[in-house]
Amino acid sequence: MIAARIATEVKSRRLSAREAALAALARIEAHDGAVNAFTDITRARALAEADAVDAAIARGDDPGPLAGVPYAVKNLFDLAGLPTRAGSRIERNAPPAAEDAFAVAQFRRAGAVCLGALNMDEYAYGFTTENFHDGAVRNPHDLARIAGGSSGGSGAALAAGLAAITLGTDTNGSIRVPASLCGVFGLKPTFGRLSRRGAFPFVASLDHVGPFARDVASLAAAYDAMAGRDPADEAQARRAPEPIGPNQTPPALPGALPLPGALPLRVGRLGGYFAGEGCARMVADRVAAALGAAEEAEFPDPAAARAAAFLITASEGGSLHLPDLRVRAADFDPNTRDRLLAGALVPAAWVHRAEEVRRDIARRAASLFTRFDILVAPATPAAATPIGQQMITLNGESMPLRPNLGIFTQPVSCLGLPVLAVPVPEADGPLPIGVQLIAAPWREDSLFAAAAFLEASGLCRAPLAAGFAE
Amino acid sequence: MTDAPAPPDAAAIASYVRAAAPLAGLALDPERERAVIAAFALVSRIAAPALAYPLPRMTEPPAISAVPPEP
Numbered sequence: 001m002i003a004a005r006i007a008t009e010v011k012s013r014r015l016s017a018r019e020a021a022l023a024a025l026a027r028i029e030a031h032d033g034a035v036n037a038f039t040d041i042t043r044a045r046a047l048a049e050a051d052a053v054d055a056a057i058a059r060g061d062d063p064g065p066l067a068g069v070p071y072a073v074k075n076l077f078d079l080a081g082l083p084t085r086a087g088s089r090i091e092r093n094a095p096p097a098a099e100d101a102f103a104v105a106q107f108r109r110a111g112a113v114c115l116g117a118l119n120m121d122e123y124a125y126g127f128t129t130e131n132f133h134d135g136a137v138r139n140p141h142d143l144a145r146i147a148g149g150s151s152g153g154s155g156a157a158l159a160a161g162l163a164a165i166t167l168g169t170d171t172n173g174s175i176r177v178p179a180s181l182c183g184v185f186g187l188k189p190t191f192g193r194l195s196r197r198g199a200f201p202f203v204a205s206l207d208h209v210g211p212f213a214r215d216v217a218s219l220a221a222a223y224d225a226m227a228g229r230d231p232a233d234e235a236q237a238r239r240a241p242e243p244i245g246p247n248q249t250p251p252a253l254p255g256a257l258p259l260p261g262a263l264p265l266r267v268g269r270l271g272g273y274f275a276g277e278g279c280a281r282m283v284a285d286r287v288a289a290a291l292g293a294a295e296e297a298e299f300p301d302p303a304a305a306r307a308a309a310f311l312i313t314a315s316e317g318g319s320l321h322l323p324d325l326r327v328r329a330a331d332f333d334p335n336t337r338d339r340l341l342a343g344a345l346v347p348a349a350w351v352h353r354a355e356e357v358r359r360d361i362a363r364r365a366a367s368l369f370t371r372f373d374i375l376v377a378p379a380t381p382a383a384a385t386p387i388g389q390q391m392i393t394l395n396g397e398s399m400p401l402r403p404n405l406g407i408f409t410q411p412v413s414c415l416g417l418p419v420l421a422v423p424v425p426e427a428d429g430p431l432p433i434g435v436q437l438i439a440a441p442w443r444e445d446s447l448f449a450a451a452a453f454l455e456a457s458g459l460c461r462a463p464l465a466a467g468f469a470e
Numbered sequence: 471m472t473d474a475p476a477p478p479d480a481a482a483i484a485s486y487v488r489a490a491a492p493l494a495g496l497a498l499d500p501e502r503e504r505a506v507i508a509a510f511a512l513v514s515r516i517a518a519p520a521l522a523y524p525l526p527r528m529t530e531p532p533a534i535s536a537v538p539p540e541p
Contacts, residue, residue, distance in 0.1 A: 307520035314513050326495045329502070341498070342509035345490045350517060357523045403516065 001470065003069045003164035003218035004246075007111070010068030013057065017050035017068030021113050024070035028115065028162050031468060034143055036135050037157040039075050040082055040117040046070065049113045056111075064111030065221055065246075071165040074151045075117035076124060076200035077101040077209075086200040087120040087150070089133045089331050090324055101198025102233065103167055103209055103226045110225040115163055118153030122333035124169060124202040125317055125340065126150050127177050127405035128387075132333035136387050139182060140465035141431050145384035148178035148405065154212050155182030160468040165222045166212045169196075171203050172309055173379075173409025175210050176436060179421040180379035183432025184462045185219045185451065186212045190441045191416030192237035195230035203316040204235065206309060206413060214462040216452045219420075220244040223444070244448045265450055268297030268372040270438075274408055277395060279428040280378040287422065287435040288376040290459050291450055297375055300364035304357050305411035310403070311346060311354035312414075318343025335402070362415045369440035374450050378408050379421045379434035412438055420447035422460040430466065483511050 001009075001020075009015035025043055032038050056063040073079065076086040078097035085092040099105070104114065119137045121129050129152025130136040137152035139145040140160040147156040151168030155178030158166055168175045170188040179186030187210045194209050201207055211222035227241035269288035276284055299305075318325070321332075322344045329337055368375065381394050385401060392401040412419055420437045427433040439446045454460035464470065478486060487507045491498050498506055 301519070301523065303519040304523040307517050308523075310513070310516045311520055322494065322496075326497075329496075338502075338505040338509040339513075341491075341496065341502070341506045342487075342513050344494050344496065345487060345506070345510060346513060350521060353523075353525070354517070354520050356525050357520045360523070360525055400512065403512065 001164065002215045003066065003213055004215065004221060006069050006164055007065060007067045007221070010053065011057065011063060015068070017053035017113060018047060020068045021046045021050040021070055021115075024115055024163060031160050032162060035138050035140055035156050035160050035162070037118055037137055037153040037160065037162060038072065038116050039085065039119050039134050039153070042079065042082070042114055042116045046113050046115050049108065053111050053113065064109060066107060066165070066225055067111035069112045069164050070115050071107060071112050071167070072115045072118050072154070072157055072163040073104060073167040074120050074154050074169060076120060076169060077104055077117070077167060078198035079104060079114065079117060082117065084200050087122040087124065087131055087134070088333070090328065091200070097198070099198070102195040102230050104198065106225050106228055112165070112225070118151070118157055118166060120153055121150035122336045123317070123321065124150040124171060124174055125336045126402060127173065128402055129153065129178070130335065130387060132335060138387065139384045140468050141183060142384065144386055145431070146181065146387055148181035148380070148384065150174040151212070152178050155179055155184055155186070158182065158184045158212050158214055158462070159465045161464045161470055164213075165218060168210060168212060169199055169202070170208045170210055170413060171206045172313060172413055173406035175212065176379045176409045176419060176421040176434065177405050179212060179423065180432070180434025181384040183423040183425050183434070184212050184214055185216060185423060186210065186421040186434075187219055187223055187444070187447070188413060188419045189223065189444055190418040192235060193418070193442070193444070194226050195228070195233040195236045197230055197233040201320065203313045205312060205316060208413070216448060216455045217246060220448050221246065239442070242442070242445065244445060265291070265373040265446060266371065267291040267293040267374045267376060267450070268295055269293045270299050270375050270377040271296040272298060273302040274299060274377040276378040276381060276408070279383060280381050280433055283424040283427045283433045284376055284378040284435050286424065286459060287454060290454060290457055291374065291376065293376060297368060297372055299368070299375070299411065300361050302411040305361045305414045306407060308354040308357040308361070309410045309414035311350055312358070314339065314343030315346040315351045318346065358414055365415055365417070373439065373443070373446045375438040377412070377436045377438065379436045380405055381407060383428035383431035383433050408436065412436065417441060418444045418447060420451050422451050422454055423462045424460055425463055478514060480511060483507055483514060486510070
């Protein structure tokens with residue numbers, strides 16, 4: 001059941017929060033062995049939070065907009081009482097978190113019920129979630145394939161119906177890549193929009209937190225719940241929340257595709273570097289056409305933006321972990337260790353230049369949004385690849401898979417732009433592929449309007465994977 | 471335009487990693503050193519478009535701030 005529906009049922013007393021929590025826990029018990037999305041299940045906490053929601057309803061109190069909604073978080077979010085492992089072996093022996101991350105506390109206040117923590121790439125450095133310590137997350141649409149990463153557990157848990165909402169982080173594409181490969185909606189808000197307090201950092205100058213959901217209304221409810229000024233997070237923009245709300249998305253229009261002209265948004269399809277190939281190109285073209293994209297838009301020097309993000313990531317990530325790399329490199333995931341070691345050696349002149357390139361391209365990109373409200377691009381270059389695959393062929397060139405799954409996401413997050421990944425089911429056989437909707441800074445409202453339009457048209461939707469039907 | 475730092479060639483990468491690792495406090499055995507040289511070569515290859523990007527000469531980095539500007 002989708003999140004928005006659960007909250008409605010719980011608030012109307014047709015379903016208790018405890019019943020919803022027990023049903024979710026039973027699904028995890030039944031299916032997570034196949035998917036490997038969860039690393040921690042917080043059963044006692046879930047039932048206590050559910051009982052608190054039911055008690056509030058019994059008293060006649062407002063239980064919150066996410067009343068009884070079972071959710072789970074990437075295991076880099078602090079959950080009080082649990083070590084925040086961040087996908088690593090090293091951190092799992094850390095003391096338990098003293099308090100919840102800001103986003104988790106916001107969800108608790110909104111009445112949501114926390115089921116546990118989710119598998120991820122070690123320290124969020126990866127796009128495949130083939131975690132050496134916890135095992136690979138398996139894509140519910142094909143259990144032999146990757147779920148994407150680094151928030152792979154967050155995408156897979158939703159696609160298998162193990163949670164109604166999940167939270168993740170996105171530094172270079174770590175929400176958008178698993179959303180694409182698992183066929184769910186995912187939002188990377190504007191850089192600085194949401195508090196990151198209590199989320200284990202990867203690259204402070206690029207990290208974002210954000211939600212995943214199986215429908216646009218639930219994604220909006222999750223985003224609204226995560227919002228709020230956090231005086232303790234100095235990286236958060238000093239800006240009041242701008243909630244999407246339940247009434248700002250168009251109602252579902254089953255059946256006919258609405259006329260593109262009905263949507264008062266100027267939409268451009270990013271071309272050139274972002275054209276994509278094969279199924280990825282096809283789904284982006286379909287989404288652009290459905291939104292009435294009238295012309296092609298050109299992103300300023302995306303290869304340089306991607307390169308700048310890559311350099312900043314390597315350097316900041318390597319620097320963050322340098323103390324452990326010096327004394328216990330063997331405890332790192334082999335898939336991340338050598339990249340972090342190399343990142344720790346990146347010359348300062350390169351990083352300084354990357355920061356300048358980032359600023360210059362952001363300045364040039366701002367002019368795009370005088371002509372367009374929404375830009376459309378593929379989220380990933382292909383559908384989910386087999387677990388263990390090392391190389392991918394793009395534009396006729398064989399290249400390493402792990403860093404290149406983010407070629408379309410990395411230039412965009414480098415500039416801090418808000419992006420909503422929308423899923424196109426059965427884009428490549430049974431496999432979904434996602435499409436990025438990109439807006440000007442702080443214009444998440446435009447993204448939600450476009451996503452709701454696409455959902456209502458029937459083009460973008462997130463059905464449970466076959467074999468995981470409720 | 472500013473002068474772009476040139477990406478190093480493979481031999482220079484190997485020399486650089488061997489020289490820089492101890493300065494960073496990293497003791498790499500030969501196997502690890504080979505792996506890090508390969509990883510650094512990948513960083514160097516992907517970084518090339520940023521290193522070659524034609525920045526305006528007068529670009530001054532703004533004051534460091536983690537908080538993005540208001541629109």
